[in-house]
Structure formats: structure tokens, C-alpha cells
Amino acid sequence: MAMRRAVRQHLPSLIRRAVSSGGTANSGSLAACRSVSCAMRSVSTSVPSGEPSVETSFVSQATPVSPFAAAAAAASSAYTSPATVAAENAIRDGPRNDWSREEIQAIYDSPLLDLLFYGAQVHRHSHKFREVQQCTLLSIKTGGCSEDCSYCPQSSRYNTEVKAQKLLGEDAVLTAAKKAKEAGSTRFCMGAAWRDTVGRKTNFNQILSYVKEIRGMGMEVCCTLGMLEKKQAEQLKEAGLTAYNPQGYI
């Protein structure tokens, strides 16, 4: 229907243009509709014995290009953000882990909609984008944190009525992990309300054993335990940790 409407709307002007541009008998001269939104990109016109007969052919039946889309394309081609370049490289070359601070800053400073658009492109390229991974998060040590994050009810600096608890024992943690797996989780995350893990050798070793056990169940394991020392990060990796949700390491 849209095609027929385009023919009906633009055919008279195309005939006039073809004839006035010197179309003669069987000359097969070409004319093109100049309307941006018209799908008719070329018209083969033959004019036998003074009576115009027109054959139309549609080179492209793509969706008509709106003036707004044309303007947007022109504007976007004038500026290429670091997010755009990084996304194109990631899709072409795969992930990398040797980013400099300057490169990260440049991507961070890219226009927000570029970040959204190109971030989504990379995500769709790298993952089954209609799938969601089910992850279970367990607080293995709640409350009593010495840090003063003002949004966090676990900070001991504010009266939030959250009671400080000790690190959960092995039974409680492994039972929770088993239940999570039975419920369909493929990742288990353990969070502890600590500013950092310095001076917590016993607790840290206990967590290393939790990581090993849960990894042995066939699940991915992640942790958030506050700031880590480099050596502790390496120990967690050796134990089988698949991701760390950091505040940093010291």
C-alpha cells in the first residue's frame, strides 16, 4: 500500500522531469525522485512516439528515511565519542583488561546517550540479552561497620536499629548456598559489612573456605567484603572467586 501511494503521489512529477530532461523514444533515461522520504530512487522512462509510458523500478524498498533521521545521522557522524570507539573495538576485538585511567575517564565522560546506546550494543553482542542470571546474595556478616557511608543502614555511625552480628558459620552459609542452587541460582554472592579485611585473618580464611566449597557445588561465587589488600584479592582468586564487588583495594 505504501508503495502504491508513493507511485501515485510522485509519478506525475517524475514523468515531467524525465521528459523535460530529454527522454526520447526508447532512450531509457533515468530520473530520480528528490524527495528524501520517497522510496523511488530511480525511474526508467521510455517515451515512444511522443506518448510517455513509464516503467518504474524501486532500487531500494527500505523504510523511507525521515528528515529527522537524516539530520541525526549527519550530527552523529560529526562527533565520535570515546564510548563509540571503545564499543566498536570491543565488538571487533573482544574484551581487554589493560585499560589506562585516562581511557576509562574518557569513556566515563562520553555523552550519556552514547554510553547507553553503545553499552547496549556491546552487551547484546556479548550476551544472550534476553536472559537474566539468577544470583542469590547472602549477608554473611551484618551491621556494625566502622565506615560512615551515610546511605547504609549497616554503618555503626548511625542509629538504624540494625544489630551487629558475627560472621555466619559454615553450616548456615553452605545450607543457604545449597538452597540457592536448588532454587535455580547459578551465582552465590556473600557480603560482609566491613570497611576492610585488614586484621581479620581468621574470618578471611573462613571466607576462603566458603568460596572453595560453593565453587565446588558448581556455582559462580562473588563477594563484597570492603577494601582488600592485593594478596587477599589473589587468595580469593585462587579459592575460585569469579567476581569481586569492590570499594577498592589497599
Ligand code: SF4
Ligand atoms: S563500607 Fe559497606 S557496609 Fe560499611 S557502611 Fe559503607 S556500604 Fe555499609
